[in-house]
Each structure stands twice: as C-alpha cells, then as structure tokens.
Amino acid sequence: MDRDDPIEARRHFLRQMLAASGALTGSALLPSLVHAFGKIPKKLQAGQSVYDLRGKVLVDGKPADRKTVISSSSRVETASNSYVIFAVGQDAHVLRENSQLQLSGSDAVADAMRLFTGKVLSVFGQRKAGRKMALHTTTATIGIRGTGVYMESETDASYVCTCYGSVTLASASSPEAREDIVSAHHDAPRYILANPEGGKLIVPAPMKNHTDEELMLIEEIVGRHAPISAAQGYSTPRRGY
Numbered sequence: 499m500d501r502d503d504p505i506e507a508r509r510h511f512l513r514q515m516l517a518a519s520g521a522l523t524g525s526a527l528l529p530s531l532v533h534a535f536g537k538i539p540k541k542l543q544a545g546q547s548v549y550d551l552r553g554k555v556l557v558d559g560k561p562a563d564r565k566t567v568i569s570s571s572s573r574v575e576t577a578s579n580s581y582v583i584f585a586v587g588q589d590a591h592v593l594r595e596n597s598q599l600q601l602s603g604s605d606a607v608a609d610a611m612r613l614f615t616g617k618v619l620s621v622f623g624q625r626k627a628g629r630k631m632a633l634h635t636t637t638a639t640i641g642i643r644g645t646g647v648y649m650e651s652e653t654d655a656s657y658v659c660t661c662y663g664s665v666t667l668a669s670a671s672s673p674e675a676r677e678d679i680v681s682a683h684h685d686a687p688r689y690i691l692a693n694p695e696g697g698k699l700i701v702p703a704p705m706k707n708h709t710d711e712e713l714m715l716i717e718e719i720v721g722r723h724a725p726i727s728a729a730q731g732y733s734t735p736r737r738g739y
Contacts, residue, residue, distance in 0.1 A: 539718035542585055549719045553580025553595070570603030576616070583716065588623020589631075590716035610634065613651040619708050621646045621717050621724070622663075634670070637699075638690035641666040646717075646724070648708040657703055659687040661713055662725055667700055675699040683726070 542549060547568040554577035555562040568574060568584050575598045576582060583592050587606040593599055597616020603609040607625070612634040622631055622645055633640040635651035638658060645663030650656060658667060660681035669675040669690055677700050679686045687703040695701060710726045717724040 539715050541721035542719050547584050547586065549583040549585065549590075549716075551580070551582040551584075553577055555580055555582045568601075570601055570606055570608040572601050574599045574601070583719070585716075585720050588720050590621050590720045592619040592712055592716060594618065613649055615651055617648075617650045617707065619646075619648045619712055619716065621713060621720070621722075623720060623722070635690070637670050637692050639668045639670055639673070641668075646713050650707070654692045656690045657687065657706075658690065659684055659703075659705055659708065661708070661710075669699040672699060 539549075545567065548562065548564045548566055551562060551564065556573075556575040557566050557568055558572050560566075562568075562574075562582065568586055570586050572586075574582065574584070574593055576593055576595050578595055580595050581593060584590070586601060586603075586608055589608060591599075594617040597618060598614040599616070599618055600612045600614065601608045602611070607629065608631065609629060610632045611620070614636070620633075622642060624644070625631060631642050633642060633647065633649065635649055635656035635658075636653060637651075638656045640647070640649075640658060643664045645665055646661035647663075647665065648657075648659040648661060658665070660679045661684055662681055664678070664680045667677045667679060667688060667690060671692070675698075677688065679688070684705040687705050689701050689703045691699050691701065710724070713726060714724045
C-alpha cells in the first residue's frame with residue numbers, strides 16, 4: 499500500500515476504524531460510534547467545529563448541530579445517549595454522554611478546560627511560547643504539554659489517563675499532592691481522590707473507557723497523525739510541543 503497516497507491512507511484508516519468498532523460491543527452508543535468511525539476522517543474545514551454528534555448536545559445553552567461553531571470559551575453539554583466529536587483550534591475532543599465541559603480562552607485557543615462532570619477524550623496542539631493549557635476536574639488540576647488525555651470527573655474522584663505526552667497532576671484540594679507523568683502509551687493512569695486512601699490522594703488506576711482508534715480519529719480532524727498505530731502499537735511521539 500502506498501502510504502503517501504492520501505486516498506489510500508484514508509481507506510486504510512477507515513478499515514482500522516471499522517475493525518476496532520468491535521471493541522465497543524455492548525455499549526449503548528455502539529451504532530452511533532460505528533457511524534462516526536465509518537466516515538473517512540479528514541481535517542475539518544476552516545470555520546467548522548463539529549465532526550459528529552448524536553442525541554442532545556448543547557453549546558452555550560443552545561441545541562447544537564453539525565454547523566454549530568464551538569469557540570475557545572464555549573460550554574458544551576451532552577445528555578444521556580449523546581456525544582459530540584469536535585475541534586477548537588488545534589485541539590480536538592470526544593465529549594461523552596452526561597457531560598459538562600467549559601472551555602476558557604481567546605483567539606481560537608483554549609487556555610483552560612474544566613470538566614464539571616462526565617467524560618472527555620482530548621488531544622492538544624502546540625501552543626505559542628508563553629501560552630499554557632490547564633485542565634480541571636472535580637478533584638484535580640492537570641498541567642499538560644503535547645498530550646493526549648482521557649478524563650472522567652465525578653464528585654468523589656477523577657480519573658486521568660495520559661495517553662501520550664506529559665502532565666503534572668495535582669489534587670485540587672491539596673496541591674502539594676502532585677505527580678509528574680511522562681507517558682508513551684497509556685502508561686500511568688491515575689485516580690485523583692477527594693478523600694485519601696492509605697494516606698494518598700493520587701493512586702494507580704487501570705486503562706479504561708477509551709481507545710487508540712478514538713485518539714487517531716480526533717488527531718486526524720485537526721490535521722495530525724497520532725503517535726499510535728492501531729495495527730502495530732505505539733510508534734514515535736509527536737515532537738515540537
């Protein structure tokens with residue numbers, strides 16, 4: 499196969515997506531996610547934010563559709579059996595059902611993201627010098643650099659998987675409880691607890707509820723290739739972050 503041929507490359511990616519969809523068997527969202535994966539992924543056009551959505555999705559309090567523009571200061575919410583795949587600038591996200599996400603930023607670049615509740619998978623593009631990105635959940639503050647991250651936010655705990663890249667995790671209630679993580683391929687998922695267990699607020703967790711194929715998809719819609727091969731495993735990290 500000629501990997502330099504963009505059409506053939508996208509066909510190959512589509513085959514990977516369809517093969518991977520079997521891992522989602524049993525999910526209530528399986529038909530919709532297969533539909534999303536079944537599209538040949540490509541970079542979103544200028545001015546386009548939404549790659550795909552299903553169910554009830556609100557952006558800044560208004561019902562969203564595929565023409566909705568999501569800004570670097572938008573609030574995005576999903577209901578049950580709903581999701582939205584979208585991009586803002588060089589960042590892309592899969593916001594899962596029953597989730598509330600607030601972006602904060604300017605000039606089409608988010609500087610902060612707060613997940614009040616729910617689940618989100620995100621990849622982040624390069625920032626200009628002096629601009630940083632901070633993520634917040636109910637129990638955690640996460641500083642990121644060149645990163646793919648999956649987060650879940652609940653009242654008593656947050657889950658953070660650094661899919662690739664580097665982060666600094668800190669407890670929102672006790673910032674001195676912190677951990678620096680450099681990950682190649684989902685190497686160090688963590689729970690950040692509201693109340694300590696065994697004297698610790700940050701504890702090891704399993705890798706769960708997200709896939710390499712989803713990371714590949716959302717990197718594609720912002721014009722990048724994930725440092726992952728669905729067929730061969732992890733490849734080379736992205737550089738320049």
